[in-house]
Amino acid sequence: MANHLTNKAQEVVKEDYDKAKALLSEAAKSGTYLYPIKGIVYFFTHPELWKPLRSIIVPYITLYSGVLGSMFFFTYLPQLTVMAFVNGPLAVVTTALLILNESSTITGLLSKNNLLREAILDTFDGTLVARSCSTVVAEGRELKPRGDAIQRLGRALKKPLRKFSLTEIIRYFMYLPLNFIPVIGTAAFILLRGRSRGEAVHERYFQLKGWSASRKHQWLKEHRAPYTGFGTVATVLEMIPLASVLFSFTNTVGAALWAADIEAKEIKMAGSTAPELREAAKQAE
Template sequence: MRVRGCSYTAGIWYYVTNPFLFRYLKGRLLPCVLLSLFVLANLFVWTYLPQVALLYLFHREAAWFNATVLVLSEGAAVVALLFECFFVDETQVDIFDAVLVAEGYEYLVATRRHVDAEGNDPGKRLGPQEHHAVYYPFSLRQTVEFIILLPLNFIPIVGSPMFIFLCGYRAGPLQQYRYFKFLGMDKKARKQYVRYYRWKYTWFGTGALILQLIPVLNMFFLLSTTVGSALLAIQLEEKRIRAHGEVERGQAHDEESSDEPPPYTDELSPHGYGTL
């Protein structure tokens, strides 16, 4: 039951309409709500007014709004870091894989873990995760860029949107890290693939970050974004299959139109991103 539309918003609808995903939220919801409230309360008590005072030098009346966005961004980053490092990453791996299995793409998941051939619950069909399974890898470059880009929030009106957009530019491709692993892409192949879909990934990453700014619901949107990332991977996988079919049809046509036997070639992946 694939949902069309913007992947990060489609992920929300898909999550709430597929009961097999509920188990992944149930055990995490209360800890996340408490942690989010604790982090945001401390940030607003200790850092909000100082940031308003600093931003007032540049933004005047808009300082209150921009300081709110800045504190929520900081809170979202802290909560996401804590949960992705200690609680969530394995859950995100299971969600991503379960959605692919539910939509009939278990052959991708099977490249990294066992998938049972039968069963009505996609989550229960998943075998144990492979050693060091990662959904969203830690990126030192992203962390440094986040710190460097923070001063953009001092720019009136356009500063905060620019900050979110540029962070989304880096975050979008990282959300697809597991899909790249399924395809067996090395670093060079990933760069080429991301360059080909750069704006799609940037749009996805930006939307996901905006959802992360919503207090308390950070955890749910963190998991629903994982679902959206799986739906995006399915869209791109369908394009890859179609492109590969066109390559095969072209090769067959060349074989039929030539009296000479075709030269040996390795199996190619679409767009020339390496063998799969």
């Protein structure tokens, strides 16, 4: 009986490993993992996109400081006790780093409901405008005729429905113990977080395009690997303490750049198909 359970467990682990390996291989081939890096470059070379970040930086730091202080006060000793069994004398340092990461994540989850929501929205829409996708943005907000990409943004007619909730925080802490497993556990934690993160990056784009829930679900299912690739790199960047808020914005820029490329590809395909349809119509006549 014991041998049967052991063999079954090994089969399950191998199956999950093979699936994860195939997913990562497909994600690597898609190249979407590069978009968060492209977002960093594009953000720093387009100063007009800094405005939304500047508008929230002071209240964000205030919130982060409060969360960080509370986490050290209430959770440092309990987590140190657990980490001591895993990391020995290094637990003093690793626990501090873990709390920095936890505080950064919790602050991000809390602030994206209110504090960051409008700023992230403006950054995504502004990047699309900068990439000549004004027609798409106009489906969800008013646009002014003049100004830079951010100055042209008027009143939002549609706002993203997705919000971070308590469920996101619970899921984060459910996955957190995986980090106690050296290397493999941390990789699994990042991959799980990355897959969830990736599914949300184009929520605004889907809304602007007017896609139904079923169409979004089908699209994400068909492109699971590319979104996991993007989400994994974005997650790693947003795990960096203190800098996480900056990378939230650069990742948003990267997601908008990807959306702009999807839009350009769609227009190109439509343009190449139109002559074929016209020729078919002539022949039918």
